[in-house]
Amino acid sequence: MGLYKLKVATGSDASAGTCSNIFIVLVGINGEGEKHQMPRHWSHFLPESVAEFDINETKDLGELLLVRVSVECYLKFILDAWFCQYVNVACPNGQLYQFPFYQWITKLGPVEIPEGKGVLITGNTHTSLLKQRKAELEMNREMHKWKVYADGVPHCIDVEDDDASKLPANDQYSLLKEYSLGYNILSTGFEAMLKGFLFNEGSWPNLEDIQLLSSLRKSHNSGIVSEIWKEDSFFGSQYLNGINPTLIKKCFKIPGNFSVCEQMVASSLGTSTNLETELQDGHIFIADYKILEKIPTNTIKEKKQYLAAPMCLLWKNPRDELVPIAIQLSQTPGEHTPVFLPSDSKFDWLLAKIWVRNADFQVHEIDAHLLRTHLLAEVFSIATIRQLPMGHPLYKLLMPHFRYTLEINVRMRKQLIGHKGLFDQSVVTGNGGVPVLLKKAMKGVTYSSLCLPDSIASRGMDSIPNYLYRDDGMKVWSAVESFVSNIINYYYTSDVMVREDPELQAWVAEIFKEGFLQNKSSELPSSFGSTASLIRYLTMVIFTCSAQHAAVNSGQYDLYSWMPNGPTTMRSPPPTAKGATMQVILKALPDVSTTALGMTTVWTLSNEPSDRRRLGNYRNIRFTEKTPQQFIKEFQVKLAEISKCIQERDKTMHLPYPYLDPSEIENSVSI
Numbered sequence: 001m002g003l004y005k006l007k008v009a010t011g012s013d014a015s016a017g018t019c020s021n022i023f024i025v026l027v028g029i030n031g032e033g034e035k036h037q038m039p040r041h042w043s044h045f046l047p048e049s050v051a052e053f054d055i056n057e058t059k060d061l062g063e064l065l066l067v068r069v070s071v072e073c074y075l076k077f078i079l080d081a082w083f084c085q086y087v088n089v090a091c092p093n094g095q096l097y098q099f100p101f102y103q104w105i106t107k108l109g110p111v112e113i114p115e116g117k118g119v120l121i122t123g124n125t126h127t128s129l130l131k132q133r134k135a136e137l138e139m140n141r142e143m144h145k146w147k148v149y150a151d152g153v154p155h156c157i158d159v160e161d162d163d164a165s166k167l168p169a170n171d172q173y174s175l176l177k178e179y180s181l182g183y184n185i186l187s188t189g190f191e192a193m194l195k196g197f198l199f200n201e202g203s204w205p206n207l208e209d210i211q212l213l214s215s216l217r218k219s220h221n222s223g224i225v226s227e228i229w230k231e232d233s234f235f236g237s238q239y240l241n242g243i244n245p246t247l248i249k250k251c252f253k254i255p256g257n258f259s260v261c262e263q264m265v266a267s268s269l270g271t272s273t274n275l276e277t278e279l280q281d282g283h284i285f286i287a288d289y290k291i292l293e294k295i296p297t298n299t300i301k302e303k304k305q306y307l308a309a310p311m312c313l314l315w316k317n318p319r320d321e322l323v324p325i326a327i328q329l330s331q332t333p334g335e336h337t338p339v340f341l342p343s344d345s346k347f348d349w350l351l352a353k354i355w356v357r358n359a360d361f362q363v364h365e366i367d368a369h370l371l372r373t374h375l376l377a378e379v380f381s382i383a384t385i386r387q388l389p390m391g392h393p394l395y396k397l398l399m400p401h402f403r404y405t406l407e408i409n410v411r412m413r414k415q416l417i418g419h420k421g422l423f424d425q426s427v428v429t430g431n432g433g434v435p436v437l438l439k440k441a442m443k444g445v446t447y448s449s450l451c452l453p454d455s456i457a458s459r460g461m462d463s464i465p466n467y468l469y470r471d472d473g474m475k476v477w478s479a480v481e482s483f484v485s486n487i488i489n490y491y492y493t494s495d496v497m498v499r500e501d502p503e504l505q506a507w508v509a510e511i512f513k514e515g516f517l518q519n520k521s522s523e524l525p526s527s528f529g530s531t532a533s534l535i536r537y538l539t540m541v542i543f544t545c546s547a548q549h550a551a552v553n554s555g556q557y558d559l560y561s562w563m564p565n566g567p568t569t570m571r572s573p574p575p576t577a578k579g580a581t582m583q584v585i586l587k588a589l590p591d592v593s594t595t596a597l598g599m600t601t602v603w604t605l606s607n608e609p610s611d612r613r614r615l616g617n618y619r620n621i622r623f624t625e626k627t628p629q630q631f632i633k634e635f636q637v638k639l640a641e642i643s644k645c646i647q648e649r650d651k652t653m654h655l656p657y658p659y660l661d662p663s664e665i666e667n668s669v670s671i
């Protein structure tokens, strides 16, 4: 009974407003109110508007539980979709209720929005809320179905014709993001085309001329990389602070199939030490690309392409540099598998390193980037939409970290790794190699490898100096863990509450089934027994979707635009003997058009389109209680401190490492 004052907010995207009629019903513990049409005025539902309405109810609704919103056509117009940010209601007794939504309403018929407090289902949950949660999840499961992308690979979203425009509206890019991505692709590709690079199928006449292409787009780091790429210390440092910083591990014993011996590396190590001593002292590291053995290779412009499965031995020298000291380009030793050394001719050594960089490109893009961030983020996203209703606190916590992930992944499956996609046109693992490599890579996806502290420890990388991915990453990991811990301990005050949350348990079980394919040896959990286990898992999820993706995504142009530092493919087989010349190297490297295609691709992928959300930016206020809002503020303060620290450090560096600066990390996998 009395006057209820409503505030109704429309989204900021250019198309968020509506001319449709909006109706609202308030639902409280004492029952439902009348169905009220919001008065029409041209300015009420424009983008970014907050319209205010008063409605009269003839009965006291009591504590408000939800609002029921419906959109109906104006006159005989077709339905004009509406992006509703939130509805706030002030009751006659002054009590304020908030109903955060932040979703599109695209269909006729009502949508129910629960009051904003994070709520776990218990025996006392009101039947109206139980019904709302059930209906929401049923609808979401109908709109988000799983599909098998490839055998042995995490399942993905089932979209008609693999067409991103057929995704549910809430999963699609905003207009701003869509247009800025289109601009990034077209402007770079068009320029490369106009200048003739995309049509030139010849070899580069010399390495220097590659500058003609890479200088079309310059980043601070890409220019430096093109100058120092031949240096052994830079080659080694990329395992620590490059685009693929999770492959390197400490070597305690030389693998039996690596023919390197004491005598071969003596000139690298000097007279004051030897290989055995350096192994024992923990100064020897290895990058092993065994996973690339027997991966089908591509044919580009009717020419067979080649891939090696190398092993590279590295040494942390007394100057604390990590430098390569031996490279074998095959897993099978023998007469035709030479071990390349820094003491070889400069062309032999350079060609061996280029082959390793080509192998690293494949493992980085398919395993570290595609599988371990994009595809896993998609699994986390779909399971959340299907199993956690919007009133669940973990929905509120996680949804910002899945923003636009489904859209970029659907595009990626079609335009990047799909039939005749960019990988087919320019990468040795295109045309059949990608799914095979993904399946092999899945065997290495373990819980510990997804958790940064465990990954570092298991690879023996705790103490090596200048490992900025580790140092910056651990700061971000700790900040995320602390934030998650605060949120979880607020909503789950005991382990029993975790065990007895049916929605949470269904969520983790679905991820285990659809994402980790029920592989028990991965040690990923299929249920949670305690708040501690939940905190660890959620930290992994948020870190994977934000910081880990930034670490393996943002530097692609910096590191790969100078093509010889990351060739997408090789046109000659790996050398079976020494004696390389510059002509041999130029013949093996990608031709001009393939280089141009690779350059435009990494430019696009490195540049997050507009409409960004940085890590910890929760612009959509889904948590309406004061305490979680305070936790968010503390998280943001912590991230700002980390950011300042990294930016100060980077000012002193010739080649900065900005990829894990929180102010550069996106909240979600969205490019």
Ligand code: FE2
Pocket (backbone or CB within 6 Å): 369, 374, 549, 553, 605, 669, 671
């Ligand atoms: Fe990415």
